[in-house]
Amino acid sequence: MEVSVSRKAHFNAAHRLHINAWSDEENKRYFGSCNNANFHGHNYELIVQVTGEVDPVSGYLIDMKELKDVIKEEVEDRFDHKNLNLDTEEFKDLNPTAEHIAVVIWRLLRKRINQQLKLKITLYETERNFVEYSGN
Amino acid sequence: MEVSVSRKAHFNAAHRLHINAWSDEENKRYFGSCNNANFHGHNYELIVQVTGEVDPVSGYLIDMKELKDVIKEEVEDRFDHKNLNLDTEEFKDLNPTAEHIAVVIWRLLRKRINQQLKLKITLYETERNFVEYSGN
Amino acid sequence: MEVSVSRKAHFNAAHRLHINAWSDEENKRYFGSCNNANFHGHNYELIVQVTGEVDPVSGYLIDMKELKDVIKEEVEDRFDHKNLNLDTEEFKDLNPTAEHIAVVIWRLLRKRINQQLKLKITLYETERNFVEYSGN
Amino acid sequence: MEVSVSRKAHFNAAHRLHINAWSDEENKRYFGSCNNANFHGHNYELIVQVTGEVDPVSGYLIDMKELKDVIKEEVEDRFDHKNLNLDTEEFKDLNPTAEHIAVVIWRLLRKRINQQLKLKITLYETERNFVEYSGN
Amino acid sequence: MEVSVSRKAHFNAAHRLHINAWSDEENKRYFGSCNNANFHGHNYELIVQVTGEVDPVSGYLIDMKELKDVIKEEVEDRFDHKNLNLDTEEFKDLNPTAEHIAVVIWRLLRKRINQQLKLKITLYETERNFVEYSGN
Amino acid sequence: MEVSVSRKAHFNAAHRLHINAWSDEENKRYFGSCNNANFHGHNYELIVQVTGEVDPVSGYLIDMKELKDVIKEEVEDRFDHKNLNLDTEEFKDLNPTAEHIAVVIWRLLRKRINQQLKLKITLYETERNFVEYSGN
Numbered sequence: 001m002e003v004s005v006s007r008k009a010h011f012n013a014a015h016r017l018h019i020n021a022w023s024d025e026e027n028k029r030y031f032g033s034c035n036n037a038n039f040h041g042h043n044y045e046l047i048v049q050v051t052g053e054v055d056p057v058s059g060y061l062i063d064m065k066e067l068k069d070v071i072k073e074e075v076e077d078r079f080d081h082k083n084l085n086l087d088t089e090e091f092k093d094l095n096p097t098a099e100h101i102a103v104v105i106w107r108l109l110r111k112r113i114n115q116q117l118k119l120k121i122t123l124y125e126t127e128r129n130f131v132e133y134s135g136n
Numbered sequence: 137m138e139v140s141v142s143r144k145a146h147f148n149a150a151h152r153l154h155i156n157a158w159s160d161e162e163n164k165r166y167f168g169s170c171n172n173a174n175f176h177g178h179n180y181e182l183i184v185q186v187t188g189e190v191d192p193v194s195g196y197l198i199d200m201k202e203l204k205d206v207i208k209e210e211v212e213d214r215f216d217h218k219n220l221n222l223d224t225e226e227f228k229d230l231n232p233t234a235e236h237i238a239v240v241i242w243r244l245l246r247k248r249i250n251q252q253l254k255l256k257i258t259l260y261e262t263e264r265n266f267v268e269y270s271g272n
Numbered sequence: 273m274e275v276s277v278s279r280k281a282h283f284n285a286a287h288r289l290h291i292n293a294w295s296d297e298e299n300k301r302y303f304g305s306c307n308n309a310n311f312h313g314h315n316y317e318l319i320v321q322v323t324g325e326v327d328p329v330s331g332y333l334i335d336m337k338e339l340k341d342v343i344k345e346e347v348e349d350r351f352d353h354k355n356l357n358l359d360t361e362e363f364k365d366l367n368p369t370a371e372h373i374a375v376v377i378w379r380l381l382r383k384r385i386n387q388q389l390k391l392k393i394t395l396y397e398t399e400r401n402f403v404e405y406s407g408n
Numbered sequence: 409m410e411v412s413v414s415r416k417a418h419f420n421a422a423h424r425l426h427i428n429a430w431s432d433e434e435n436k437r438y439f440g441s442c443n444n445a446n447f448h449g450h451n452y453e454l455i456v457q458v459t460g461e462v463d464p465v466s467g468y469l470i471d472m473k474e475l476k477d478v479i480k481e482e483v484e485d486r487f488d489h490k491n492l493n494l495d496t497e498e499f500k501d502l503n504p505t506a507e508h509i510a511v512v513i514w515r516l517l518r519k520r521i522n523q524q525l526k527l528k529i530t531l532y533e534t535e536r537n538f539v540e541y542s543g544n
Numbered sequence: 545m546e547v548s549v550s551r552k553a554h555f556n557a558a559h560r561l562h563i564n565a566w567s568d569e570e571n572k573r574y575f576g577s578c579n580n581a582n583f584h585g586h587n588y589e590l591i592v593q594v595t596g597e598v599d600p601v602s603g604y605l606i607d608m609k610e611l612k613d614v615i616k617e618e619v620e621d622r623f624d625h626k627n628l629n630l631d632t633e634e635f636k637d638l639n640p641t642a643e644h645i646a647v648v649i650w651r652l653l654r655k656r657i658n659q660q661l662k663l664k665i666t667l668y669e670t671e672r673n674f675v676e677y678s679g680n
Numbered sequence: 681m682e683v684s685v686s687r688k689a690h691f692n693a694a695h696r697l698h699i700n701a702w703s704d705e706e707n708k709r710y711f712g713s714c715n716n717a718n719f720h721g722h723n724y725e726l727i728v729q730v731t732g733e734v735d736p737v738s739g740y741l742i743d744m745k746e747l748k749d750v751i752k753e754e755v756e757d758r759f760d761h762k763n764l765n766l767d768t769e770e771f772k773d774l775n776p777t778a779e780h781i782a783v784v785i786w787r788l789l790r791k792r793i794n795q796q797l798k799l800k801i802t803l804y805e806t807e808r809n810f811v812e813y814s815g816n
Contacts, residue, residue, distance in 0.1 A: 038763035041721005083718035174355035177313005219310035233467035446627035449585005491582035
């Protein structure tokens with residue numbers, strides 16, 4: 001029985017979209033108000049989905065409390081109430097688009113979750129915009 | 137890195153479920169209150185999902201502002217505050233079930249979005265009923 | 273102990289905003305796309321709030337099942353899957369704005385709910401627009 | 409045209425996580441507060457997704473009213489306002505984790521839905537924890 | 545400047561509606577399936593609203609982290625993953641209707657929050673049923 | 681007939697809680713992670729409620745399109761994709777707590793809305809924290 005189990009979490013962060021190799025004008029034209037030099041921010045909503053075989057004895061795919069703790073350590077403690085561009089190693093040289101943030105979170109969690117389980121990340125930047133990444 | 141990016145939109149429309157080739161009695165029996173001759177209506181919630189390779193420079197799969205504009209031109213301007221049966225070309229001879237509306241929206245958007253990107257439509261007719269279509 | 277108890281319900285209806293005493297041009301200018309001659313529609317979300325003294329024995333203000341049934345009889349059976357302008361007595365000569373619909377629903381329910389209880393109606397026309405009426 | 413149609417439903421139930429073959433201490437250590445001997449409970453939110461070919465005449469994949477009735481008979485009448493461990497056949501000897509509940513619901517509905525249609529269950533135990541099962 | 549500040553929290557609990565002074569038959573007739581002898585349960589969603597004058601220096605009405613901690617100590621630690629009828633002092637002899645639970649929570653929090661601030665409780669028993677209590 | 685009409689809007693902004701007259705240590709102790717020197721951010725959800733007499737002819741309390749435009753001009757154009765501390769006049773010398781932001785928005789809108797109508801602001805800083813202000 002292959003089942004998926006999902007856990008929601010969230011973090012609040014500031015960011016700006018900006019590519020160092022581009023001129024200010026190019027950045028402004030491409031990213032518009034998202035390029036604001038003084039940053040803006042979001043309440044990021046995160047869904048972590050883990051897929052695999054249910055343990056026939058316990059009826060658990062994964063202990064949700066452990067999953068919750070791993071998300072806290074790898075994602076919330078790292079990004080919550082932070083400026084993604086200035087306060088994090090991950091986005092020092094990587095443009096913090098929703099696409100990139102989802103990929104970064106996937107990689108951080110991939111190292112911590114049993115390799116026999118599949119992993120998928122859904123990240124809401126706003127209620128109306130969201131991205132998904134499964135490591136492919 | 138294959139990522140999916142989704143954008144939500146909505147439109148409010150009137151419709152009735154009715155098949156011209158059937159008798160009134162058959163329509164009434166099959167579609168029940170959804171067949172009401174004077175129409176009823178919904179707040180349709182739409183999720184447009186686009187899937188493909190993230191641009192390694194910009195960190196964008198697709199410019200969300202462009203996607204938002206395409207949805208406005210092809211879907212909202214066409215269907216919002218309209219009677220789907222009477223005011224639109226698409227449903228003159230096609231029964232406007234949620235299934236058909238999702239397929240029609242998929243086809244309208246498919247022409248406007250880069251053919252290298254996959255496209256999926258999710259359409260909520262009510263909070264409790266929704267349909268999905270990926271072009272298969 | 274004065275407590276408020278609320279129950280949510282919903283109905284899907286078609287309508288158009290139109291005042292018979294005005295010219296078509298005036299209606300069009302004032303109500304815009306909401307004036308569309310062929311109607312449009314909404315999923316109306318309704319919250320019925322009843323306020324009064326909790327019964328010290330049962331711990332109930334009002335039996336929720338009875339409240340649910342009254343809402344079904346007076347609101348859902350009357351307006352669900354209907355055209356408010358064409359299919360209902362209430363809006364034959366009354367412009368079905370969200371404000372008027374809330375007032376009409378309040379009056380329909382007021383007759384059916386114990387007069388010692390206060391009554392308030394909240395009506396969502398869309399997720400972003402809603403009205404409230406308390407009978408004052 | 410392969411389309412998915414989904415219907416939401418819900419039921420409110422009590423349960424405890426407990427494996428008869430384990431000692432009380434093992435159960436307590438493994439399931440924590442979810443093992444509380446006197447039970448706790450949830451508002452379970454259910455999404456039933458059915459996938460297949462749309463009927464080219466009616467524009468329906470499945471009659472939503474029939475799907476709603478099947479969910480009521482197989483899931484709501486069986487589990488709503490019940491104690492899953494004590495009041496149901498299904499969980500007399502099966503630990504009622506969200507994973508197991510999703511699998512049980514899938515099996516109950518699978519028997520009632522046209523075998524040419526694919527079936528997927530999503531079950532929210534809380535707003536933050538949910539599971540998915542497709543019968544694989 | 546009188547401002548209201550609200551904080552959401554939740555707890556999952558089992559309960560049954562039952563009045564010891566009534567016969568089993570009376571309980572069954574009055575409370576229906578909510579009287580199930582083996583209990584059922586809910587995800588209770590709680591909104592705690594505090595109203596008063598904003599501190600002109602800090603711009604805070606109340607420190608949200610302190611409010612969050614008080615709710616955890618008085619409500620979540622007491623009721624989460626519990627059977628309200630069997631595991632709590634508060635509902636040993638008090639029927640745990642949503643109305644009564646809201647009043648009990650109001651009294652527990654009232655003792656812990658500055659008396660110059662007004663306090664209001666909103667408690668969702670399900671997404672469709674909720675109660676409010678302000679201490680009047 | 682006194683009716684309330686509400687309109688939802690939103691804006692995404694960066695901010696930090698900081699009082700210039702306090703030492704860095706005092707700010708850190710009082711505001712915790714909200715004091716982060718490089719800012720963090722939120723998706724602010726705004727509900728603007730207007731209360732007054734419904735026009736007996738049109739059935740409108742206020743034209744929702746006008747209200748939407750006023751909110752865009754006064755709130756969204758001013759605060760969306762901005763750093764509240766650095767990019768706005770309003771919070772140059774005012775700590776941008778949710779309480780203060782709600783009061784500032786109330787004052788900006790109060791000037792633009794008919795003085796015979798009452799005005800109330802609800803501002804969600806996160807899904808779990810929100811404030812209300814009515815000008816008292």
